[in-house]
Amino acid sequence: MYEGAIQDLIDELGRLPGVGPKSAQRIAFHVLSADPADVNRLATALRKVKELVRFCTTCFNVAESEQCRVCRDPRRTNEVLCVVEEPKDVVAIERTGEFRGRYHVLGGAINPLEGIGPDNLRIRELMGRLADGTVTEVILATDPNIEGDATAAYLSRNLAVMDLRVTRLASGLPVGGDLEYADEVTLGRAFAGRRNAGD
Numbered sequence: 001m002y003e004g005a006i007q008d009l010i011d012e013l014g015r016l017p018g019v020g021p022k023s024a025q026r027i028a029f030h031v032l033s034a035d036p037a038d039v040n041r042l043a044t045a046l047r048k049v050k051e052l053v054r055f056c057t058t059c060f061n062v063a064e065s066e067q068c069r070v071c072r073d074p075r076r077t078n079e080v081l082c083v084v085e086e087p088k089d090v091v092a093i094e095r096t097g098e099f100r101g102r103y104h105v106l107g108g109a110i111n112p113l114e115g116i117g118p119d120n121l122r123i124r125e126l127m128g129r130l131a132d133g134t135v136t137e138v139i140l141a142t143d144p145n146i147e148g149d150a151t152a153a154y155l156s157r158n159l160a161v162m163d164l165r166v167t168r169l170a171s172g173l174p175v176g177g178d179l180e181y182a183d184e185v186t187l188g189r190a191f192a193g194r195r196n197a198g199d
C-alpha cells in the first residue's frame with residue numbers, strides 16, 4: 001500500500017473492468033514516470049468522453065448530439081431495425097458494410113446471475129419504436145453466447161405477435177464470445193445469411 005495520490009490512482013484504476021490490482025499498480029507507476037504531455041492527453045480524453053459523449057435518444061448508440069450518426073443519416077432505410085447489445089456491436093456491424101438500416105442498442109443482455117432482466121434493458125423503448133408499423137424486419141444481432149441467446153429468444157417471443165419479420169444472424173459466429181470478436185467477413189456472411197427467428 002502506498003500513500004496519497006499514487007494509492008488513489010491505483011484504487012481508481014483497480015475499479016476498471018479487467019484491471020486487477022497488479023495491473024492497476026503497473027499502470028499507476030507508468031503514469032508517474034510518463035511524459036506530462038501524454039498524461040494530460042489521457043486526462044483530457046477521460047474528461048471529454050464524459051462531457052461530450054451521450055446516448056442517442058432514438059437508438060441509444062453513443063452520440064455527440066441528440067441523435068447518433070446512423071440515426072441522422074437520411075440515406076438509410078427505416079424499415080429494417082438491427083437490435084444489438086452494446087454500441088461496440090454497432091461498430092462491428094457497420095464495419096461489414098452489409099447493413100443499411102437502423103439500430104436499437106439494448107444496453108446489455110438478459111443475465112439472471114447478475115440480476116439483469118428484461119426491465120433493465122431498453123426493450124420498452126424498442127417496442128415503442130415498432131408501434132407505428134414502419135419497421136418490417138427486426139434483426140436480432142445479440143452476442144453468440146448464453147445471455148445473447150436468452151435475450152434473442154425473449155425478444156423473438158415478444159415480437160411474434162407483431163406483424164413483422166424477425167430474423168437472427170446465421171450460425172458460424174464464434175460461439176460463446178462477443179459479436180465484436182467475429183471478423184468482418186464472418187460477421188458479414190452471418191448477416192447476409194440471416195434466417196427467421198424460431199426456425
Ligand SMILES: [Zn+2]
Pocket residue numbers: 056057058059060061067068069070071072
Ligand atoms: Zn441513434
